[in-house]
Amino acid sequence: MPFTTEEWDEISQTLPKAEDPFILKYIEGRDALVSQESKQRSDASFRQNLSPIAKKACAIVDRIRDEEKRTIWTPQLEDTLAQEAENHMTVYPGMMFSLSKDRMESTKLWKIIRQMPKGALLHAHMDAMVDFNFLIDLLLKEPGIHIMADRPLSSPSALANTKTTFRFRKTALTEGNVWTDDYKPGTLILLTQAADAFPDGGRDGFKKWLYSRCTLSRTDAVAQHHGVDEIWRKFYACFRTVDSIIHYEPIFRKFLRRLVSQLKADGVNYVELRFSWQLDYYRQDREEPEQDYTAMMDTIDEEVKAFQATPEGKGFWGVRMIWATIRFNPTRHIIQDMDNCITTKITHPHLIAGYDLVGQEDLGRPLKDVLPELFWFRKQCAEEGVTIPFFFHAGECLGSGSETDHNLYDAILLGTRRIGHGYSLYKHPLLIDLVKDKKILIESCPISNEVLRLCGSVMSHPLPALLARGVHCSLCNDDPAMLGQDTAGSTHDFWQSLQGWENLGLAGLGSLAENSVRWAAFEDQAAEQWSKDVKEATVGSGLKAQRLKEWAVEWEKFCLWIVTEFGEE
Numbered sequence: 001m002p003f004t005t006e007e008w009d010e011i012s013q014t015l016p017k018a019e020d021p022f023i024l025k026y027i028e029g030r031d032a033l034v035s036q037e038s039k040q041r042s043d044a045s046f047r048q049n050l051s052p053i054a055k056k057a058c059a060i061v062d063r064i065r066d067e068e069k070r071t072i073w074t075p076q077l078e079d080t081l082a083q084e085a086e087n088h089m090t091v092y093p094g095m096m097f098s099l100s101k102d103r104m105e106s107t108k109l110w111k112i113i114r115q116m117p118k119g120a121l122l123h124a125h126m127d128a129m130v131d132f133n134f135l136i137d138l139l140l141k142e143p144g145i146h147i148m149a150d151r152p153l154s155s156p157s158a159l160a161n162t163k164t165t166f167r168f169r170k171t172a173l174t175e176g177n178v179w180t181d182d183y184k185p186g187t188l189i190l191l192t193q194a195a196d197a198f199p200d201g202g203r204d205g206f207k208k209w210l211y212s213r214c215t216l217s218r219t220d221a222v223a224q225h226h227g228v229d230e231i232w233r234k235f236y237a238c239f240r241t242v243d244s245i246i247h248y249e250p251i252f253r254k255f256l257r258r259l260v261s262q263l264k265a266d267g268v269n270y271v272e273l274r275f276s277w278q279l280d281y282y283r284q285d286r287e288e289p290e291q292d293y294t295a296m297m298d299t300i301d302e303e304v305k306a307f308q309a310t311p312e313g314k315g316f317w318g319v320r321m322i323w324a325t326i327r328f329n330p331t332r333h334i335i336q337d338m339d340n341c342i343t344t345k346i347t348h349p350h351l352i353a354g355y356d357l358v359g360q361e362d363l364g365r366p367l368k369d370v371l372p373e374l375f376w377f378r379k380q381c382a383e384e385g386v387t388i389p390f391f392f393h394a395g396e397c398l399g400s401g402s403e404t405d406h407n408l409y410d411a412i413l414l415g416t417r418r419i420g421h422g423y424s425l426y427k428h429p430l431l432i433d434l435v436k437d438k439k440i441l442i443e444s445c446p447i448s449n450e451v452l453r454l455c456g457s458v459m460s461h462p463l464p465a466l467l468a469r470g471v472h473c474s475l476c477n478d479d480p481a482m483l484g485q486d487t488a489g490s491t492h493d494f495w496q497s498l499q500g501w502e503n504l505g506l507a508g509l510g511s512l513a514e515n516s517v518r519w520a521a522f523e524d525q526a527a528e529q530w531s532k533d534v535k536e537a538t539v540g541s542g543l544k545a546q547r548l549k550e551w552a553v554e555w556e557k558f559c560l561w562i563v564t565e566f567g568e569e
């Protein structure tokens with residue numbers, strides 16, 4: 001029986017009030033509990049030590065975040081917009097990345113995060129860094145570029161799956177048509193001619209097609225129900241197409257310039273690139289590939305130095321590589337690649353920062369399986385007198401207790417200095433303690449994990465669990481030109497984390513950026529020195545401490561800019 005008015009009047013008299021002393025007491029205890037737990041966070045001391053200006057900036061960003069959550073990320077607003085939009089879509093805070101990208105880029109929060117000094121980008125795969133519309137235009141403009149395919153590109157399935165290669169030739173080859181059944185596999189045809197002859201829309205249609213072969217589409221990105229292995233098949237195919245586009249010197253140079261310039265403009269001052277190229281680099285006007293990595297590494301050196309000498313690149317700290325072998329390969333291939341890594345380390349010591357194994361962890365060889373090769377590598381490094389520490393991918397998976405999940409044990413036992421992804425680490429209480437103890441950083445890539453179907457959106461990403469447990473992490477973009485960010489910078493990943501997780505805030509972002517500098521491998525260091533520098537951070541005396549101080553100055557400037565620019569509203 002529902003209450004009568006009289007009954008409710010009587011009962012409501014007996015209800016405690018929110019201001020009653022015992023409720024206030026309860027709230028006090030509750031706040032103390034929240035605050036006690038937050039002391040375990042990895043960003044606790046960073047928050048504690050914020051300057052007054054930085055505190056103000058954090059409060060301003062909190063306000064803007066809340067405001068935009070209410071005004072921009074609401075289903076109500078979208079109802080009116082939906083009538084005009086061709087794709088009806090419900091908008092809400094924390095929605096999937098690829099659906100929210102355009103709107104995200106129009107927010108005030110975006111404008112702010114874009115300016116943020118983001119320190120170092122510690123997890124990024126070289127081939128997937130520069131936007132492909134830019135690269136495809138370059139390819140079409142570059143004299144002498146030809147295309148060839150492993151079979152005629154004359155059906156939708158051939159267009160979607162066939163290995164396609166781009167090569168320079170001094171003399172134009174114009175015989176044949178790659179789009180028709182009579183194409184002889186492996187025949188090179190001048191690219192401009194082939195592009196113009198593309199059956200579905202000529203050159204513009206060709207550009208669209210090639211772009212689709214180099215990137216995951218929005219449809220791929222949201223089709224979570226097809227699962228992880230399916231998206232990885234498409235993802236691999238992208239790398240196979242991209243290789244031959246950027247392995248030609250004139251294009252590689254422009255690629256590098258665009259890369260560093262986009263990073264700097266995004267507030268990223270340094271990058272460590274996972275590098276897994278076969279020996280198929282071609283110098284300008286050459287038809288034969290190089291027999292070692294010297295020319296390629298020299299090119300990287302030259303382009304980075306040239307950039308640093310421009311006003312735009314002033315203060316850019318540089319680029320280093322983490323040599324990355326594809327984990328599917330058989331032993332002989334892996335050992336050969338390790339040997340190439342060591343040789344290149346000897347010729348270009350400043351460029352090679354570390355070693356890793358890459359490729360889908362679930363289907364590739366687990367670390368445990370590669371132990372003989374890894375121990376051989378260690379011994380060989382010692383014999384050659386070079387330091388090449390491990391920066392392993394591990395736990396980039398959904399498995400609980402699977403072989404991939406267990407890569408985390410091996411990565412830690414093998415002395416990894418950071419862990420790439422560490423997505424499944426949150427399920428390992430003992431390993432979490434070890435990671436904290438050994439001061440191993442987690443290179444977290446939230447958008448990558450979403451697009452590669454480990455989580456539905458940033459809201460269900462496990463990074464907040466790690467931060468709450470006191471694990472040090474940094475934010476990275478992994479493969480931004482393929483996964484949808486479409487630019488080399490990290491603003492999308494920073495923005496998502498800020499808007500997605502209530503307890504991060506600008507201070508949390510600041511701490512993640514500071515971590516990236518603290519765990520960057522700016523120079524070769526033996527394990528002890530590395531640990532000492534990471535531990536001492538700003539109070540140390542080396543290059544790392546110096547760069548941490550430089551970052552802190554930029555951070556303060558940034559906070560002041562926020563206060564000046566957005567404080568009055």
Ligand SMILES: O=c1[nH]cnc2c1ncn2[C@@H]1O[C@H](CO)[C@@H](O)[C@H]1O
Nearest residue numbers: 125126239274275276358359360479
């Ligand atoms: O998120 C990732 N996890 C593991 N491997 C990756 C990821 N992104 C790219 N690659 C792999 O790295 C190579 C290029 O450096 C590519 O072969 C790609 O498969």
